[in-house]
Amino acid sequence: MKTMSVAGAFWEGVKHVFKKTFTLKHPYQKRELPDGYRGRHLLYMDRCTGCGICAWICPEKCITLVPAAEEKAYPQNPEGRFPQYWYVRCCFCHFCTDYCPTGALDYTKDYDLAEYEKELIIWSPQRLSKVPEGYEGYRTKFHGWAGVNHVPSAREE
Amino acid sequence: MTAEHSAIELDIAAIVREQLGNATQVKVDRKGRVSVIVPREFARDAAVGLQRLGFDHAIAVSGVDYRSEKRIEVVYFLSSYSRDDLTHVVLSLKVQLDRENPSMPTLTAVWESVNFFEREAYEMFGVNFEGHPNLQKLLLQDNWDGPPPMRKDLKIPELA
């Protein structure tokens, strides 16, 4: 019967008045992000050899290798060149992370990268190597496909 | 090439060769893929023959610019809605055109779905489809006056 079907639809809507909403009141309530979330990159300067594969594979050409002015010399990186990221162009595909042959790049959960000044959106190698608070390291726990390396996966039961 | 392919592709190849004659080259590339190469004069008859055979679904039309070989190829990909044994086959009907003046009769009367596909090939490669009901630009902006963009002559700047 038509009236019964319309009444059923109304009743379904009325039931929702008494249900809890699942809206998150951002920024006061934040979502729990999973491990391996594709946020900004983390650079381990003691692993980077300056090979440039990350810059070569980047679809948006947002990575350039720059000499990082450091008193500490990194013996594995003879020319002292490290990647610098221009985050305006980055599409967060993380092919650079997966293709790095030494595992010098990693995933973090930082996604709030907006800046007021244009120059600050270019992240120098030193800024990239600052470990975020409470970060345990994704690659140290999980290994993925890792492009060139083919590190076997050590997950899932 | 022959042992892995199921009988239906070889049957189709044999029937097509028989119906369309010597002007066409028919090849079974792999399972479910047959290609037929025709010169432009024969394109319309080949299309009608293939439709009668049961290929009533034109899934795509693509142009390819072989600049070094001085030809433009327009490829019609065909499959079937109605014949159950042909639904897994994709037949590529390749029409080879001269690069200086690419022009061929339209196949809109055979498969109505190629209307928009041929318009795209027209604006991207400069192929003139004779008899098309509405040959106008589809995707490019109205005041585009450069060469057909998908040809290899037009080089786009590398992202710096």
Add this chain to the structure above:
Amino acid sequence: MSTLDLNVGPQHPGSGHMRIMVRTDGDLIVEATPDIGYVHRGCEKIAESRNIIKNIPMLCRPNIADDSHLNWSYVAPIEELQGVEVPERGRYIRTILCEINRIASHLYGMSIMAGIFSGHTTMYMFGFGDRELLLDLAEMLTGARLTFSFFVPGGVRRDLPKGFKEKLLETLDHIERRLPAIDRIFVSNPVFIERARGVGILRREHAIRLGVVGPVVRGSGVRCDVRKDAPYGVYDNVDFEIPALKEGDSLSRWLVRFEEIKQSISILRQVIRDIPKGPIARKSPIVVPKGEAISRIESSRGEINHYIVGDGSDKPYRVKMNTGSFKNLSALPFLLKGARIGDMPIIYGSLDYWPVEADR
């Protein structure tokens, strides 16, 4: 008879940018011409100047709600040309992500048609709220909510994380519990049925003649689906049905999507139960050998084809994409002719046209 030319302009609520030039006589549409190309970016031309891995994020962007199908359709011809076979676990993971994406994309399309284009936001909120759980699942697997770029030639990029199976089954149970609510408010509701039943009828012979694909053709009675006609991935190992309704109106196209969600839930349950152990990817060089290949993948809007011509270098010589929305475009002027202005959003919504996918 004097007619009025209306411009259903490039900006729409609930849809991407495309223009329909409509000529009306009072309330009846006499002629409708689509004008597309507002979001054309030249993907195919750009793809010729980048190597095959760099192309993956760009060629997945045309349809962000349904990204994994575009991705699979791009890497499949490259694998065929290279002769690389994806290991079985990799194919199962690909199927899982694709089916999650199919449910999410159908919820999107159904919400827009029964919600925004009907003039209210109830279905929109229902559909998008449930879709969030699916995006959370995809985020757990790939790291990103919408544009995954997860498949590479040779396999997938990551393995299933710990706890994924439980979360997937929990999400599927939740969606199954929500489907009767959608049924009561929309499928059985005479108000919605009045709006969509008998509107934009596409008969079987016209559907075949116009060459439409996807839920549009299945709503007109043609049981055509690449997953059954030319199975790829693991679709020949799972049991599922292809829903097809014969009325051919907007409501049938909507109901086909509703039924497909149920079938996708069943496919996911079978796949996660049967997934084998093993490697997830094989090594594959960054080169496209000489030759050409075409792929056929069933996305949520229809069949996608990628035609790749290789010349032996690391860049493809020609990439041609043909998506479901572009094929369904020929149905739009045909269906709008003779319809009323008030039915235009429902007809447009039932085709589930995604302008960026059609324009590339």
